[in-house]
Amino acid sequence: MPTLTTPIPANPAADWLPVAVFLVTAVLFAAVLLWIPRLIAPRHPTPDKARPYECGERVSGEFWQQIHIGYYLFALVFIIFDVEVVFLWPYVRVLGGRLIPQGLGLFVFFDLLLFVGILVVALVYAWRKGVLRWE
Amino acid sequence: MTTTWRELGYLTPELVVLLGAAAVLLLDLFLPRGRRRVLGGVALVPLGVALGWVLRALWAQSGGPSQLHKVFGALLLRDPYSLGFDVVFLVAAILGVLLSLRYVEREALPAGEYYALTLFAVFGMMMMAMSAELITLFISYEILSLAVYVLAGIARGRAVSAEASLKYFLLGAFASGFLVYGIALVYGATGTTVLYDPLGQSASTISGLILERGLFGNALLLAGLALLVVGIAFKAAIVPFHAWVPDVYEGAPLPVTAFMSAGVKAAAFAAFARLLFGGFRNLGEVWQPVLWVLAVLTMVLGNAAAIRQQNVKRMLAYSSIAHAGYLLVALAAYTARDVAIGSVLYYALTYTAMGVGAFAILLVVGQEGEANQELSDYRGLASRHPWAAAAMGLFMISLAGFPLTAGFLGKFYILNAALRADLDGLAVVLGLASVVSWYYYLRVVWFMYMTEVPKAAVRPISRATSLGVAVAVAALLVIALGVFPSTALAVAQMAGHTLLPLGY
Numbered sequence: 163m164p165t166l167t168t169p170i171p172a173n174p175a176a177d178w179l180p181v182a183v184f185l186v187t188a189v190l191f192a193a194v195l196l197w198i199p200r201l202i203a204p205r206h207p208t209p210d211k212a213r214p215y216e217c218g219e220r221v222s223g224e225f226w227q228q229i230h231i232g233y234y235l236f237a238l239v240f241i242i243f244d245v246e247v248v249f250l251w252p253y254v255r256v257l258g259g260r261l262i263p264q265g266l267g268l269f270v271f272f273d274l275l276l277f278v279g280i281l282v283v284a285l286v287y288a289w290r291k292g293v294l295r296w297e
Numbered sequence: 298m299t300t301t302w303r304e305l306g307y308l309t310p311e312l313v314v315l316l317g318a319a320a321v322l323l324l325d326l327f328l329p330r331g332r333r334r335v336l337g338g339v340a341l342v343p344l345g346v347a348l349g350w351v352l353r354a355l356w357a358q359s360g361g362p363s364q365l366h367k368v369f370g371a372l373l374l375r376d377p378y379s380l381g382f383d384v385v386f387l388v389a390a391i392l393g394v395l396l397s398l399r400y401v402e403r404e405a406l407p408a409g410e411y412y413a414l415t416l417f418a419v420f421g422m423m424m425m426a427m428s429a430e431l432i433t434l435f436i437s438y439e440i441l442s443l444a445v446y447v448l449a450g451i452a453r454g455r456a457v458s459a460e461a462s463l464k465y466f467l468l469g470a471f472a473s474g475f476l477v478y479g480i481a482l483v484y485g486a487t488g489t490t491v492l493y494d495p496l497g498q499s500a501s502t503i504s505g506l507i508l509e510r511g512l513f514g515n516a517l518l519l520a521g522l523a524l525l526v527v528g529i530a531f532k533a534a535i536v537p538f539h540a541w542v543p544d545v546y547e548g549a550p551l552p553v554t555a556f557m558s559a560g561v562k563a564a565a566f567a568a569f570a571r572l573l574f575g576g577f578r579n580l581g582e583v584w585q586p587v588l589w590v591l592a593v594l595t596m597v598l599g600n601a602a603a604i605r606q607q608n609v610k611r612m613l614a615y616s617s618i619a620h621a622g623y624l625l626v627a628l629a630a631y632t633a634r635d636v637a638i639g640s641v642l643y644y645a646l647t648y649t650a651m652g653v654g655a656f657a658i659l660l661v662v663g664q665e666g667e668a669n670q671e672l673s674d675y676r677g678l679a680s681r682h683p684w685a686a687a688a689m690g691l692f693m694i695s696l697a698g699f700p701l702t703a704g705f706l707g708k709f710y711i712l713n714a715a716l717r718a719d720l721d722g723l724a725v726v727l728g729l730a731s732v733v734s735w736y737y738y739l740r741v742v743w744f745m746y747m748t749e750v751p752k753a754a755v756r757p758i759s760r761a762t763s764l765g766v767a768v769a770v771a772a773l774l775v776i777a778l779g780v781f782p783s784t785a786l787a788v789a790q791m792a793g794h795t796l797l798p799l800g801y
Contacts, residue, residue: 261301266301269301269302269305279319280319283319283322283323286323286326287322287323287326290326290327291326
C-alpha cells in the first residue's frame, strides 16, 4: 500500500545541511562567474554595443510603454502547455515505468488522455473566445 | 491488476460531473447565442446521473455491511460518509441549477461559464468529502474555491457582485495560505500527509503517528492543526472567520448564494469532520475546547446579527452563520463521535433543503436586478400569493426548528450528540440561540400573514416552472425529512460508523 511517508531522522537539523551547502554553493557560483569576466575579458564599450539586445532588431521606442493585453493571454495559454509537459514527463517516467510492465499500459494511456483532454478543453475554450487571434 | 480500473470506477459520480462540466463548456462555444438556454438543462444531466449512482450505491449497502474502499493508495476514501455528503452536494447543485435557469437568462449572465463553474465546484466538493490526505484535500478545496470566487462575481455588470467576488477571493486566498501552512507544519511534525487509515492497515498516518510517537504536546503539530482549523473554518463561515459572509452572500447572484450557503458549507464540514474525527481524533482533548468556543461565538453572533437585518437576503446570510454554529456543536461532541458524525451529515442535508428553499422563494418574490428583497416586500404576500407564502412559512419554521419539520430533527440529533458527550453548556446555548432565531424567522411569517396592504400594492411574482419545481422539491424534502426521518437517519448513522477508524 503506497503511502506518502518518509522516515523522520533522529536529528532534523542534520537534514538541512545539504540545503545550506547548496545555498552557499549557489551564491559562490554566481559571484565567481560574474567576477571571472571582469578579470579576463577586454572591455571597449561603443554606443552600439551598449544598446539593449532585441534579437538583432534595431531598438525602437521606449521600454516603459504599455504592453498589449494579448501578450498576457498568450502567456497564460503558454503556461497551460508548459505545465502539461512538466507534468507528463515525470508521470511517464515514474508511473508509466512501473505500471506498463504490469500490463496496465491502457490504463496509463486513458489516465493521461483524461489529463490532456482537460487541457484541450481549456485550449478550445481559449480559441473560441478569440484569445489566439491577434488584433 | 485490475485494481486501478476498479478504483477509477469508485470515482464514477465525480468523473461524470467533471465530464459534464467540460461538455457544458464546449457546448457553449459551438451553440448559437440564442440556443444557450439549453445549457442549464444539459448541466442537470450529469448531476442527475451522479445522484442516481450515489443513491444506488447507498441503497446497495443498506442492511448489509457498509463498504469502504481506498482509492489511489489512501488519498481518497469511497465510504458511506462521502456518498452521504455527495447526496447533499448534488441536491444543492440540482436545486441551484433549477433556481438559475430563469435567472441566468433574465440577468443575461454567461450561461456556459455559469453552469460549467457550478459543475466544477460540485466536483471539488465531492473530492473534498472523499479526501483522506492533506494535499488532496487542499487541491479539492482550491477547485471548489476558484470556481465559487468566479461564480460570486459572474454578474459583472453589478458593482456589488464584483465587490463580493474580490472580497471573497482576497480573503479566500489568505485562508488557503493558512491551510497550506498548516499542512506544511503537520507534515513537518509527523512526516506524512495521510490523515488516517480506517482499515487499520498502515500505522504511518497522522492519527497513527500521534499515538505511536506520543506527539500530544508537540508544538509544531498543534500549530499546524490550529492553522488547518482556521483554513477550513473560513470556508465554513465560522465566527471569527466570517467577515466576508454577509457582503459576499448579499453581493453574489441569488442562485449562487443559495448554492454556496448549502454546498460550500457542507463541503467544509465534510472535510472538517474527516480531519478532526479521523486524523486528529487522538488530540480530541486539545481541539474540543477550541470548537466549543467557536460554536458559542458563531451561534451568538450569527443570531444576534440576523435579528437586526431588514433585507431578507442579508438576514439569511447571517442565519447561515448561525447554522454553521449548530453544526460546530456536533463536531465538538467528539466523545460521542458515532452519533455526532451522523448528526452533522443529517443536518447538512436538512439545511440544504430548507436553506435553498428559502432562497428559492426570494427568487420567486424578487424582481429584476435583485430588487424586492426587503422584509417589507413580504407584506401581505399570503393574501395574494398563498402558495409562495405557505412555502416560505414552511422553510422559515423549519429553519427555526419547529417539530414535524426537518430543521427540528436536525437540531434534535445535534442536541442528542451534545448531551451524550456531556456538553450540557453547549446544548443550553444551542437551545437559547434557537429561541432567539425564532424572532427573525417568524417575523417573515408575520409580515406575510398578519400585515394588511392593499392587494394592488403586492407586486407580481415569478411563475417560472423551474422555480416552482425547485420550491416543491425543497418543501417535500423538508416535510419528508421531518416526518419520515428513518431512512436518511440510517444512512447518516452508517456514514458515521464507517468514518470511525478501526485501527489507525
